[in-house]
Amino acid sequence: MQLRTFCFAVVSLAALGVAVGAPTASFAQAAGSTEAGYRSQTPFEQVRRVIQQTMQEANVPSIAVAVVQNGEIVWEEAFGYGDRERQVPATAHTPYSLASMTKPITATAVMQLHEAGRLNIDAPIERYLGGARLAHNGFDADQVTARRIMSHSAGLPQYGNFYLDGSEPAGSEATLSKFGMVVFPPNTRFEYSNIGMKILDAAIAQTSSLSFGEYLRREVFDPLGMSHSAVGLPGDVDAAVRYDNDRNPMRFYRTDHPGSGDVWASAHDMARFLAFHMGTPLPDQKPILSSATRLEMQRPASAYPMPTPPGAPRRDIGANWIVSTSNGHPQIWHSGGQPGVSSVMAFFPEQKLAFVLLANASAPLGKIGQAIREVVAPELVELASEPASPAPQPIPFRGRWVGAVTNYAGEQPITLSFQESGEVTVQMGDRAETRLAQAAFEDGALTGRLESSSNIPEAARASHALALKVVPQDGGLVGQLVAQGMDGSAVFMLPSFVRLRPVGAGS
Secondary structure, three states: OOOHHHHOOOOOOOOOOOOOOOOOOOHHHHHOOOOOOOOOOOOOHHHHHHHHHHHHHHOOOEEEEEEEEOOEEEEEEEEEEEEOOOOEEOOOOOOEEOHHHHHHHHHHHHHHHHHOOOOOOOOEHHHHOOOOOOEOOOOOHHHOEHHHHHOOOOOOOOOEEEEOOOOOOOOHHHHHHHHOEOOOOOOOOOOOOHHHHHHHHHHHHHHHOOOHHHHHHHHHHHHHOOOOOEEOOOOOOOOOOOEOOOOOEOOOOEEOOHHHHOEEEOHHHHHHHHHHHOOOOOOOOOOOOOHHHHHHHOOOOOOOOEOOOOOOOOEEEOOOOEEEEEOOEEEEEEEEEEOOEEEEEEEEOOOOEEEEEEEOOOOOOHHHHHHHHHHHOHHHOOOOOOOOOOOOEOOOOOEEEEEEEEEOOEEEEEEEEEOOOOOEEEEEOOOOOEEOEEEEEEOOEEEEEEOOOOOOHHHHHOOEEEEEEEEEEOOEEEEEEEEEEEOOOOEEEEEEEEEEEEEOOOO
């Protein structure tokens, strides 16, 4: 599994298959319910078979599912074991790690504080960090706002730091002082960034005078009736053990960016979260946002969409909600993936339909989402099509470009040399010149990988490579060089800032 999937696993809800039949009426009547939790015994048999097949083929310990329609949880169920070793069955109330599905929850808290007049999402975010400052690298600090952070357009870098050995993560002050940096011109492109969520969870804590976890408990989880949800493990309940790619149990771990991926919640609780955001709250839920603010979260907040696979519908970003379509119908969603986790949730406002899928290992969840839509709302299922393969863009740079790689540990010189053949070489610090592997130019950025090591001390925890991404700015190139490493004790993506200028003839 590539490191990128740990910080954002995009589970495609534009599932392949042919829509059959007419739109189905609400399953709240057809499904029936039980005291154990609104479980349909008939309409979802097709989905059950897909879940069981997926678990068998991918060796997934457990998958939990919940479906909401017209303000009612019409089906919730779990399959397999939340803890194989102890033979603890998973249930719809078993807390799972959400990974990046945490982000819309963090955004909900930000929008609450915005609505209360305590955190202006269009003001400089540093205003709400209690004196902490970001490394602006010459960019305008006033342009780094909560709105842009939530839409991943604030110019922040790729980041991730997963403490798989169970050690205590660094706190907000240490994390932001080292890795809180602006590396791209704000409001010029989409760049998915977990460090932005760290900035937001720190702002929530500073603004509310509560810890991030306590704020979510009081202001989000309790009012929505999410009784098995918490930042970190909820107490007094068996949570789903995370399993690695070899399906060995992982010890409990945390990150130093909890607003990005440290919430745990059950399928039942996330169904409640979706019901509220879809505008069809359950009868016992208290409103935590006005309708106007809730809908604002679901509108594109940036002119810069997410990159998508060829042929896929456009994906915009609201307040940490991904805004796209499914067979032409509006779709609001998010997914998650990190070591031992796969998750996806989506709702379809026209159909008043939502579902959530949680797994305690890496798992292909797309077919299950397809099966749910085929049963409940087949008009959402898109026709299969062959994805187009866009022609690669030529790298537009020539000659030698020199500059520096900067991070909290210091500064190193760097030189890029662009050959007529299209090959790119890199010389950094006192190391020998080497080829930039997988060099490409797309979406306005030069990217590639460098088999070298970072001077960032935290990168010494595991073997790693360096991923380069730079964009043109004012006649030069600016961007990030990210140390990407993974072993049994750590997974990390640690950024440095890069600035380069052309030199010599042919530049």
